Structure formats: structure tokens, C-alpha cells
Amino acid sequence: MQTLMPNDAPIGPGRPKDLAKREAILEAAKALFLSLGYANTSMDAVATAAGVSKLTVYSHFTDKQTLFGSAVMATCQNQLPELMFELPAGVPIDQVLLNIARNFHALISSDESVKLSRLIMALGSQDPGFGQYFYEAGPKLILAEMEALLRNAAERGLLAIGSPLRAAEHFFCLIKGAPDYRLLLGCAPPLVGAEAEAHVREVVELFVRAYAP
The missing domain is CATH 1.10.357.10 (Tetracycline Repressor, domain 2)
Known part of the structure; x- marks a missing residue:
């Protein structure tokens, strides 16, 4: 049985799965920016903390x-x-x-x-x-x-x-x-x-x- 990431949700109207991933990315980014600083926070680190791929991070946020x-x-x-x-x-x-x-x-x-x-x-x-x-x-x-x-x-x-x-x-x-x-x-x-x-x-x-x- 496949294990879902905590930020996964059933796909339906309004694409709640994408919205959940966006929220997870934002929460991970806030935590890392505040603990590591801006320069030391990478998009890779945010992706790992949010439980998503780096491509997903860039698809929601350009840079x-x-x-x-x-x-x-x-x-x-x-x-x-x-x-x-x-x-x-x-x-x-x-x-x-x-x-x-x-x-x-x-x-x-x-x-x-x-x-x-x-x-x-x-x-x-x-x-x-x-x-x-x-x-x-x-x-x-x-x-x-x-x-x-x-x-x-x-x-x-x-x-x-x-x-x-x-x-x-x-x-x-x-x-x-x-x-x-x-x-x-x-x-x-x-x-x-x-x-x-x-x-x-x-x-x-x-x-x-x-x-x-």
C-alpha cells in the first residue's frame, strides 16, 4: 500500500492536493528562513522539509x-x-x-x-x-x-x-x-x-x- 505524504490530499474540484502542497511549502519556507536565514536557505532544503519535489516548489514559486x-x-x-x-x-x-x-x-x-x-x-x-x-x-x-x-x-x-x-x-x-x-x-x-x-x-x-x- 502506497504511503501518502502528510501534505497529500485527494484530487478534486479546486485541486486541493496542489493547495495542500503550496501550504506545506510555505510553512517549510517560513521555518527555514527564520532558523537558517535567507542566504542559507535553499529551494532544495525547502522541498525536502515540505515533502515535495524541487520541481513542485518551482512550479508554485518561481524563485x-x-x-x-x-x-x-x-x-x-x-x-x-x-x-x-x-x-x-x-x-x-x-x-x-x-x-x-x-x-x-x-x-x-x-x-x-x-x-x-x-x-x-x-x-x-x-x-x-x-x-x-x-x-x-x-x-x-x-x-x-x-x-x-x-x-x-x-x-x-x-x-x-x-x-x-x-x-x-x-x-x-x-x-x-x-x-x-x-x-x-x-x-x-x-x-x-x-x-x-x-x-x-x-x-x-x-x-x-x-x-x-
């Missing part, structure tokens, strides 16, 4: 840079799905912002995110263009979603915002703040529990007051 960018995007989207940036009718704006703030804070405070940020900083000294690539693959997409939400809120009179993009930058910078800086430096552990909740609530209250109609 290592594309694979890295896809891994970054997947990490961001898993924590902050696009639906979270919607503004449902009747839901208070502060509740929508608080939900985003909680999830964004959890994202940047995760061990995976901290390692990724440190990796990007290290890569920047080797190739200045790599930081731009990372920015476009992750943070820029999140900013665009937040900008669209804040523009919608301004058009509906929920907030008074002249520059939605600038306001989105302010929001995320406030969430990161000094706690994230200390975390990246290794000077302090991430905020958790009541401390994390108090931090995000304070930021949302400050943001809403600053942009109140």
Missing part, C-alpha cells in the same frame, strides 16, 4: 525571492484577514479599530514576527533592496487595507481624516510603540494578557479622540 515574499504575505494574511478591515453598518468604529489593534499587536509580538523583523534588518545590510521587497510583500498591503477602511469611515462621517494613508501609518505606529521597540532589541518580553489589552485600548481611544468628527 527564492518570490517564495520569501509569499511566505511574508501568508504570515500577515493569516493574522489579519481582509474581512477584518471591513466596516459593517451599525458597528461602532472604536470596536472595529480595537479588533484590528488586537490582532496587529498579536502579529508583531509573535516569536515568528520578531525573528522575521530581525532577519529583514540583517538582510538590509547585504542588499538594501530587500527591505523594500519585504515592505511591499507585507506591511504595504496591510497599510492599503487600513487606508481603505479609514477612507470609508471618513466618507461616512465616523472620523474626520484628511489623509487616510497618514492616519493608517499613525495607527500602526502607535500600536507598535515603545513595547515593540524593546521587544525587537531583546530588552523586554512581549506584552500579553491584561497589559496587551490595556495598551491597544489606550491607543484606540487616543486615535478616535484625535480623529473625532
Whole structure:
């Protein structure tokens, strides 16, 4: 009896087997990039860790840079799905912002995110263009979603915002703040529990007051 790889699945509508392999490749790539660094991670190693052939890796991702960018995007989207940036009718704006703030804070405070940020900083000294690539693959997409939400809120009179993009930058910078800086430096552990909740609530209250109609 043939033994199936863990990422194999029955072939059917939507090609779930291919989707499962893609997810396995992304998970393997994230683990290797964070443990070995970008330069020391090969497509061969990713294929072995994912339990697929090297040809399969290349069929899903053209090259290592594309694979890295896809891994970054997947990490961001898993924590902050696009639906979270919607503004449902009747839901208070502060509740929508608080939900985003909680999830964004959890994202940047995760061990995976901290390692990724440190990796990007290290890569920047080797190739200045790599930081731009990372920015476009992750943070820029999140900013665009937040900008669209804040523009919608301004058009509906929920907030008074002249520059939605600038306001989105302010929001995320406030969430990161000094706690994230200390975390990246290794000077302090991430905020958790009541401390994390108090931090995000304070930021949302400050943001809403600053942009109140």
C-alpha cells in the first residue's frame, strides 16, 4: 500500500492536493528562513522539509525571492484577514479599530514576527533592496487595507481624516510603540494578557479622540 505524504490530499474540484502542497511549502519556507536565514536557505532544503519535489516548489514559486515574499504575505494574511478591515453598518468604529489593534499587536509580538523583523534588518545590510521587497510583500498591503477602511469611515462621517494613508501609518505606529521597540532589541518580553489589552485600548481611544468628527 502506497504511503501518502502528510501534505497529500485527494484530487478534486479546486485541486486541493496542489493547495495542500503550496501550504506545506510555505510553512517549510517560513521555518527555514527564520532558523537558517535567507542566504542559507535553499529551494532544495525547502522541498525536502515540505515533502515535495524541487520541481513542485518551482512550479508554485518561481524563485527564492518570490517564495520569501509569499511566505511574508501568508504570515500577515493569516493574522489579519481582509474581512477584518471591513466596516459593517451599525458597528461602532472604536470596536472595529480595537479588533484590528488586537490582532496587529498579536502579529508583531509573535516569536515568528520578531525573528522575521530581525532577519529583514540583517538582510538590509547585504542588499538594501530587500527591505523594500519585504515592505511591499507585507506591511504595504496591510497599510492599503487600513487606508481603505479609514477612507470609508471618513466618507461616512465616523472620523474626520484628511489623509487616510497618514492616519493608517499613525495607527500602526502607535500600536507598535515603545513595547515593540524593546521587544525587537531583546530588552523586554512581549506584552500579553491584561497589559496587551490595556495598551491597544489606550491607543484606540487616543486615535478616535484625535480623529473625532
